[in-house]
Amino acid sequence: MPSLSDQIEKYLRRQIQKYQGKVKIKRNQLAENFDCAPSQINYVLDTRFTVENGYVVESQRGGGGFIRIIEVTLDSDKEVIQNVISKLNGPISQREANGIIKRLYDNNLISKREYYLMEMAVHRNVLNISLPERDHLRGRILKNMLEVIFKLKEE
Secondary structure, three states, X not given: OOOHHHXXXXXXXXXXHHOOOEXXXXXXXXXXXXXXXXHHHHHHHHHHOOHHHOEEEEEEOOOOOEEEEEEOOOOOOHHHHHHHHHOOOOOOOHHHHHHHHXXXXXXXXXXXHHHHHHHHHOOOOOOOOOOOHHHHHHHHHXXXXXXXXXXXXXX
Protein backbone atom coordinates (compact mmCIF):
# COMPACT_ATOMS: atom_id res chain seq x y z
CA MET A 1 0.00 0.00 0.00
CA PRO A 2 1.39 3.40 -0.94
CA SER A 3 2.33 5.82 1.82
CA LEU A 4 0.18 8.83 2.58
CA SER A 5 2.76 11.08 0.94
CA ASP A 6 2.62 8.96 -2.21
CA GLN A 7 -1.19 9.17 -2.24
CA ILE A 8 -1.15 12.96 -1.84
CA GLU A 9 1.48 13.31 -4.58
CA LYS A 10 -0.51 11.08 -6.94
CA TYR A 11 -3.68 13.09 -6.31
CA LEU A 12 -1.91 16.40 -6.90
CA ARG A 13 -0.26 15.14 -10.10
CA ARG A 14 -3.66 14.04 -11.42
CA GLN A 15 -5.10 17.46 -10.61
CA ILE A 16 -2.20 19.22 -12.32
CA GLN A 17 -2.68 17.07 -15.40
CA LYS A 18 -6.44 17.60 -15.36
CA TYR A 19 -6.04 21.39 -15.26
CA GLN A 20 -3.30 21.63 -17.92
CA GLY A 21 -0.28 22.09 -15.70
CA LYS A 22 -1.61 24.50 -13.09
CA VAL A 23 -3.68 23.86 -9.97
CA LYS A 24 -4.73 25.96 -7.01
CA ILE A 25 -5.48 24.17 -3.73
CA LYS A 26 -6.35 25.00 -0.14
CA ARG A 27 -3.87 23.24 2.13
CA ASN A 28 -6.24 22.80 5.08
CA GLN A 29 -9.00 21.45 2.86
CA LEU A 30 -6.61 18.97 1.24
CA ALA A 31 -5.37 17.92 4.69
CA GLU A 32 -8.99 17.28 5.75
CA ASN A 33 -9.61 15.18 2.63
CA PHE A 34 -6.59 13.01 3.42
CA ASP A 35 -7.21 13.07 7.19
CA CYS A 36 -3.74 14.37 7.94
CA ALA A 37 -2.02 17.42 9.39
CA PRO A 38 -1.41 20.39 7.06
CA SER A 39 2.30 19.88 7.69
CA GLN A 40 2.01 16.58 5.77
CA ILE A 41 0.83 18.56 2.74
CA ASN A 42 3.78 20.93 3.19
CA TYR A 43 6.14 17.95 3.32
CA VAL A 44 4.81 16.58 0.02
CA LEU A 45 5.05 20.00 -1.63
CA ASP A 46 8.57 20.62 -0.29
CA THR A 47 9.94 17.24 -1.34
CA ARG A 48 7.99 16.20 -4.45
CA PHE A 49 7.02 19.46 -6.16
CA THR A 50 10.35 21.23 -6.32
CA VAL A 51 11.94 23.42 -8.96
CA GLU A 52 14.39 20.71 -9.94
CA ASN A 53 11.46 18.33 -10.44
CA GLY A 54 9.82 20.82 -12.74
CA TYR A 55 7.35 22.64 -10.49
CA VAL A 56 6.92 26.10 -9.10
CA VAL A 57 4.92 26.30 -5.87
CA GLU A 58 3.45 29.64 -4.85
CA SER A 59 1.57 30.22 -1.63
CA GLN A 60 -0.78 32.94 -0.49
CA ARG A 61 -1.29 33.02 3.26
CA GLY A 62 -4.28 34.28 5.18
CA GLY A 63 -8.01 33.58 5.28
CA GLY A 64 -8.37 33.23 1.52
CA GLY A 65 -4.96 31.63 1.23
CA PHE A 66 -4.09 28.99 -1.29
CA ILE A 67 -1.21 27.08 -2.78
CA ARG A 68 -0.68 27.16 -6.54
CA ILE A 69 1.36 24.43 -8.19
CA ILE A 70 2.59 25.10 -11.70
CA GLU A 71 4.23 22.42 -13.80
CA VAL A 72 7.07 24.03 -15.69
CA THR A 73 7.65 22.69 -19.13
CA LEU A 74 11.06 23.87 -20.07
CA ASP A 75 10.00 24.76 -23.57
CA SER A 76 7.62 27.22 -21.95
CA ASP A 77 7.75 30.90 -22.64
CA LYS A 78 10.36 33.24 -21.23
CA GLU A 79 8.10 34.32 -18.37
CA VAL A 80 7.91 30.79 -16.92
CA ILE A 81 11.68 30.32 -17.09
CA GLN A 82 12.11 33.73 -15.44
CA ASN A 83 9.72 32.54 -12.71
CA VAL A 84 11.96 29.51 -12.09
CA ILE A 85 15.03 31.75 -11.93
CA SER A 86 13.31 34.11 -9.51
CA LYS A 87 12.60 31.19 -7.15
CA LEU A 88 16.35 30.73 -6.72
CA ASN A 89 16.65 33.47 -4.11
CA GLY A 90 17.94 31.45 -1.21
CA PRO A 91 20.21 28.55 -0.43
CA ILE A 92 20.22 25.55 -2.75
CA SER A 93 21.74 22.14 -2.13
CA GLN A 94 24.08 20.48 -4.59
CA ARG A 95 21.42 17.84 -5.33
CA GLU A 96 18.86 20.55 -6.15
CA ALA A 97 21.32 22.48 -8.32
CA ASN A 98 22.33 19.34 -10.20
CA GLY A 99 18.65 18.49 -10.73
CA ILE A 100 17.93 21.89 -12.26
CA ILE A 101 21.03 21.79 -14.45
CA LYS A 102 20.27 18.24 -15.66
CA ARG A 103 16.67 19.15 -16.45
CA LEU A 104 17.83 22.12 -18.52
CA TYR A 105 20.28 19.91 -20.40
CA ASP A 106 17.78 17.08 -20.92
CA ASN A 107 15.36 19.59 -22.44
CA ASN A 108 18.05 20.97 -24.79
CA LEU A 109 18.01 24.40 -23.19
CA ILE A 110 21.71 24.36 -22.39
CA SER A 111 24.60 22.80 -24.26
CA LYS A 112 26.71 19.93 -22.97
CA ARG A 113 29.51 22.42 -22.37
CA GLU A 114 27.20 24.71 -20.33
CA TYR A 115 25.99 21.65 -18.43
CA TYR A 116 29.53 20.68 -17.37
CA LEU A 117 30.59 24.25 -16.61
CA MET A 118 27.53 24.86 -14.44
CA GLU A 119 27.87 21.56 -12.58
CA MET A 120 31.51 22.25 -11.77
CA ALA A 121 30.88 25.88 -10.78
CA VAL A 122 28.38 24.84 -8.10
CA HIS A 123 30.14 21.68 -6.88
CA ARG A 124 30.87 21.43 -3.15
CA ASN A 125 34.58 20.82 -3.81
CA VAL A 126 34.83 24.12 -5.68
CA LEU A 127 32.72 26.05 -3.17
CA ASN A 128 35.03 25.02 -0.38
CA ILE A 129 33.30 26.85 2.47
CA SER A 130 31.15 25.56 5.29
CA LEU A 131 27.38 25.17 5.32
CA PRO A 132 25.02 27.06 5.23
CA GLU A 133 27.13 29.71 3.47
CA ARG A 134 28.02 27.21 0.73
CA ASP A 135 24.35 26.64 -0.19
CA HIS A 136 23.68 30.40 -0.24
CA LEU A 137 26.67 30.98 -2.50
CA ARG A 138 25.64 28.09 -4.76
CA GLY A 139 22.15 29.59 -5.11
CA ARG A 140 23.52 32.99 -6.09
CA ILE A 141 25.97 31.51 -8.59
CA LEU A 142 23.35 29.27 -10.20
CA LYS A 143 20.81 32.08 -10.42
CA ASN A 144 23.33 34.40 -12.07
CA MET A 145 24.48 31.77 -14.55
CA LEU A 146 20.87 31.08 -15.59
CA GLU A 147 20.12 34.78 -15.94
CA VAL A 148 23.12 35.22 -18.24
CA ILE A 149 22.43 32.10 -20.31
CA PHE A 150 18.77 32.86 -20.90
CA LYS A 151 19.35 36.55 -21.54
CA LEU A 152 22.03 35.69 -24.12
CA LYS A 153 19.80 33.08 -25.79
CA GLU A 154 17.11 35.74 -26.36
CA GLU A 155 19.46 37.95 -28.39
